[in-house]
Amino acid sequence: xxxxxxxxxxxxxxxxAASGSVQRKLRKMSRHPEExxxxxxxxxxxxxxxxxxxxxxxxxxxPIRDYVEGQTDDIFSIIMPGVATFMGYxxxxxxxxxxxxxxxxKIWTRFGKLFYREVRFDQLDRLDTGVHRFKLYSGxxxxxxxxxxxxxxxxYIRLLEELQYRRFELQGVSIDDPDWDETAQGFRNTxxxxxxxxxxxxxxxxxxxxxxxxxLVQPPMSYIN
Numbered sequence: 001x002x003x004x005x006x007x008x009x010x011x012x013x014x015x016x017a018a019s020g021s022v023q024r025k026l027r028k029m030s031r032h033p034e035e036x037x038x039x040x041x042x043x044x045x046x047x048x049x050x051x052x053x054x055x056x057x058x059x060x061x062x063p064i065r066d067y068v069e070g071q072t073d074d075i076f077s078i079i080m081p082g083v084a085t086f087m088g089y090x091x092x093x094x095x096x097x098x099x100x101x102x103x104x105x106k107i108w109t110r111f112g113k114l115f116y117r118e119v120r121f122d123q124l125d126r127l128d129t130g131v132h133r134f135k136l137y138s139g140x141x142x143x144x145x146x147x148x149x150x151x152x153x154x155x156y157i158r159l160l161e162e163l164q165y166r167r168f169e170l171q172g173v174s175i176d177d178p179d180w181d182e183t184a185q186g187f188r189n190t191x192x193x194x195x196x197x198x199x200x201x202x203x204x205x206x207x208x209x210x211x212x213x214x215x216l217v218q219p220p221m222s223y224i225n
Contacts, residue, residue, distance in 0.1 A: 002182050004217045005189040007196045009204045033153035033199045033209075036103035041149070045095035052088025060085055100146075102155045107136055107143050119143045121158045126169040127187070153198055156191040160216040163188060166224050175225065185219060192217045 030037060063077045097112035108118035119138045126137035134145040145152050162168070163184055167175035173183045192213055196203055203210040 002185040002189065004185060004219065005193060006214050006217065007192065007203065007210060009207065009210065029151045029198060030153065031202070033195050033202060034104075034157055036154060037101055037151065039100040039150040040095070041098065042095040045091040049088045049091030049093075049095060053085065053092065056081060056085040056088055100150060102152055102158075104154070104158065107145060107152075107155050109143055117141055117143055121155075121162055124159075124162065124168055127159070127171065129171055147194065151198055153195045156195045157216070160188060160191050164216065164220045181219065188217050188219075 060078075060081055063072075063081055066072045067075070067078055094111075097114075098110075100109045101107070105122075106118045106120045108116065110116040119136045119141055123138045124136055125139065128135040128137070130144070132146060132148040134147065136143050136145060145155055167180060167184070169175060170180065170183045170187055173180050177183075195213065203213065
């Protein structure tokens, strides 16, 4: 039986804070866990992309010249450096145009004006897991929540709130499955722990918000579905 996890003031997560990927350590945290956020990887991708494109673009002249003049018939002498050069420009494009975000109503992602996807929390019908991410579905629409890259604390709060009054599929466990309640409690504990770990100082200074977080970890008396 999975019991609701409770959080206290000053409760530390030293191991979680000391370890983790470079992306996690570079995350910009919100001052309030329920602050709407817009995320970008421009600070990482633009310098890398600019460096790659500036270095590799001029060097493309030489393999192209050698192939055209017949000094080599190896097409991969063009393809391989071409792919590397393309990756530099792709990093630049992602840095300039790729954005991710979350607010009270939805989690979303876009790439300039080429595409936009969102999943509204009140229309979420399935949640799955991937490598360092949660997958949120509304029908056939999928938006990834990459928790190593960005501070998605507001999304965790909203998921906890949704689990207070309705059921939805969790990691392949349907709402009619006898194991759903235990699975849901495991996710509640996980979501709340991620919020508390990321905003421990905030909850130490705001005991009323800590009390609310602990209340959201508890299972509800009933659901609407």
